[in-house]
Amino acid sequence: MFARVSTYRMKSESIADAENKLNEMMPQIMSLPGLITFTNVINEDGEGVVVSVLESQEISDANQEQVAQIWAAFGEYLAEPPVINGYRVMAHSSN
Numbered sequence: 001m002f003a004r005v006s007t008y009r010m011k012s013e014s015i016a017d018a019e020n021k022l023n024e025m026m027p028q029i030m031s032l033p034g035l036i037t038f039t040n041v042i043n044e045d046g047e048g049v050v051v052s053v054l055e056s057q058e059i060s061d062a063n064q065e066q067v068a069q070i071w072a073a074f075g076e077y078l079a080e081p082p083v084i085n086g087y088r089v090m091a092h093s094s095n
Helices: 012-030 058-063 062-072
Strands: 002-011 034-043 049-052 078-088
Touching: 002 012, 002 058, 034 062, 049 058, 049 062, 058 062, 058 078, 062 078
Parallel strands: none
Antiparallel strands: 002 049, 002 078, 034 049
16 A cells, blocks of 8 residues: 655635535545545644555556646645655554
8 A cells, every 4th residue: 555645735714615625526536546545634724634545656656647636726725835745554544
């Protein structure tokens, strides 16, 4: 498994609108090939993190164009572009 971890900074006055946009786009996000889980968290200052767990790095790399288009849809809400990193998943569990 592979995790794509994106840190971002949202304009604090845009958080509610961005959340509405996210809810609208969830079917598109969840239909990305190889996506296992998607978590997006944000604090009241607009600092957020997205953790997407995928089947493999190869699938993650192949999704880059689609991911860029999704981030572009949030452009008006972002204070700065996201920083995206990838990691090999050592453990992934839930209750």
